[in-house]
Amino acid sequence: MLDRGIIRQASTGTFYLLPLGQRALQKLIKIVDKEMQGIGAQKLLLPLLTSGELWKTTGRWDTAGPELFTLRDRHDRDYVLSPTHEEAITELIASSPQLSHRSLPLRLYQVTSKFRDEMKPRSGLLRGKEFLMKDLYTFDTTLQAAEETYNAVCNAYDNIFRRIEVGYVKVMGDPGMIGGSLSHEYHYPVNVGEDQLLICQECNYGANTEVCGNSEECPQCKQPHMGHCPGIEVGHTFLLGTKYSTPLGASYMKADGKPSPVQMGCYGIGLTRTLAAAVESLSLPDELRWPLAFAPFSVCIIPPKDGSKESSVSHLSEHLYESLHSSTPFEDDVLVDDRSQWTIGRRLFEAKKTGYPFIVVVGKKATEVEPLFEVYDLLQNIQLDLCHSIEEEIKRVEEGTLELQQKAVDLDKEKERKLVDLSHKKAQSEFLTNKENMLKALIAEANTTLKKEKDNLAQQQDNIFLKRGKFCNTVREFVEEHGIVATLKKLQLKKQEADKTRSATEDVDDLYDIDENNEEDIELTEMKREVDTLETDLKEVTMQLENREERQKAANKEREQLLKETTEGEEFVSGGMIQDHTLAIDWIADNVADSADKSVLIPARLQEKLLQLREDKKLLNQQCAVLDKQQQQQAAQTQIISKPSIYENLEESQSFGSNKGQQPNSTIVTTPKSSKKLNKRVRGKRGGLSKCFVPKVPSKILSKIKIREEHKAQLEQDISNIVRQANKLHH
Ligand SMILES: [Zn+2]
Known part of the structure; x- marks a missing residue:
């Protein structure tokens, strides 16, 4: 990298990052940012100079050892050129307005330079005095919540390393100077790596020998198949607990109103080291190789040499650049090596050494009847000849890409729709549950009401029986007092009144259909029924009275007959018989x-x-x-x-x-x-x-x-x- 224009050493352990290196680094940062934001982490920037007092508070001022860069200002105040920012960020939380349990989880990260006073800086960017790191700090209410966060971050880290597409291993880590209860390391297995890893060939369990020693037996599957491999650590995760929050007083307010120290985690990815280690992992002894994810440029076009026979097709390289540059996968990712005073061969040699994943040569084949571009795919180490219609090909690829993007958008929409649907269904389910509860309450209430109504009706029935009995008694008394005829007259009057009421009721019936659910109608029906009952009673009594009248008439007739017969008898007697x-x-x-x-x-x-x-x-x-x-x-x-x-x-x-x-x-x-x-x-x-x-x-x-x-x-x-x-x- 040093001789390919990626970096230049500034001093022992410090480097200039040249444009190609910076391009690659920015691509890597973009990948990391995307995954961090995917787990809800917010980006911020902490000062590189941290107060020495904070480090003294946590005790690391003394335990960090000689690798800690410290300095003193003109007022004799101690500072640390931070190798990591646990103290700084914990102090930030502690000095902020009291956190509520509702504010958690909180995830904050930054991308800044870190410093370490290495005794012997070596391997370029792999171990320098200053390096760029992404460091994430998380704050949770409980250890369980912090563990959930830990798993979410590990998942994001896996995504980052998978996107880079360079083989990596994740092993149980050594908390080391950072501390904490749980730790994992992400390594690129490279020969220049200074860590010794043990990887189980049975179950892929891996551990740093600092953690598990040199035992050949796998701690996970107990098989004696642990294999050694060197590795370079590019990422490290720590579950910290309250190691920093307690001494620095970073707490949150629990639901019961009592303060409690926040549960923390810290997670780092060495960005410049990842860049260097990935390239180291892929490169050949005399040629660099970049992962496609953050190669400085994905495509390098080499046009014909000025004044050569092929220069007649120089315009093809311009067309190709325009096409690629405006296409989605290669937008702002195409380099034209316009040092056209050089031969194509020399520039191709340079391009291969730098390691652009795709190199397109517009050379001799482009001048043929059927013009062809020579394409070098360095990662797959193959060479292709693509016809001039590569533009169409690119368009086709582009369309395919667009199609895929559209599909992705559609899938996102579908996902969104399903989420909305799910939330609707949840709401519906809640609604139904509520409704069910309401119905249950309603039924219970209705049962109570009905029982009350039933009792009422029974009471009313008793009253009617009582009334009926009284009525019969009244009629009887009336008969005894006033005789049958007067009673009959009175009853007939009553009957006429009842008939009037009844005809009025019938009129109402004609006007309105009786609604069985209407209370008034029910009452009306009840009244009608009562009137009917009274009428029936009246009829019965009237009939009885009429019977009595009949009997009386019969008796009278008999009496008359007797009188007549008696008279006849007397006449018979007196008539001289x-x-x-x-x-x-x-x-x-x-x-x-x-x-x-x-x-x-x-x-x-x-x-x-x-x-x-x-x-x-x-x-x-x-x-x-x-x-x-x-x-x-x-x-x-x-x-x-x-x-x-x-x-x-x-x-x-x-x-x-x-x-x-x-x-x-x-x-x-x-x-x-x-x-x-x-x-x-x-x-x-x-x-x-x-x-x-x-x-x-x-x-x-x-x-x-x-x-x-x-x-x-x-x-x-x-x-x-x-x-x-x-x-x-x-x-
Ligand atoms: Zn194993």
């Missing part, structure tokens, strides 16, 4: 004499009749007495004169009766009973005289007697009926 008053009186004497005791009420007209009949009986008895007397006189005469037939006497008495006209409309009815009585009477009056006669009764008279007996039985039956009906009526 009964002609034998004696017999009637006898019957009454037998059946009705104790009428008072039997509580038999005899209608007034019957009583009159009875009195009449008694009068008649008295009269008849008197007549009988007269007749007896006459008979005795006649008998006395007959004993003397002749023996007259009893029947002639009877006929005489008969004619006597009718002739006398005392009962003008009556005829003497003889029955066996009355005949017996008559005989008895006659016997009683006549003494032993009558036994002398055994009368022979003519058939004509017998049939007459029979008719009269039947007539009498009929009358007896009729009278008993009348008496029974009278009793019934009375009751």
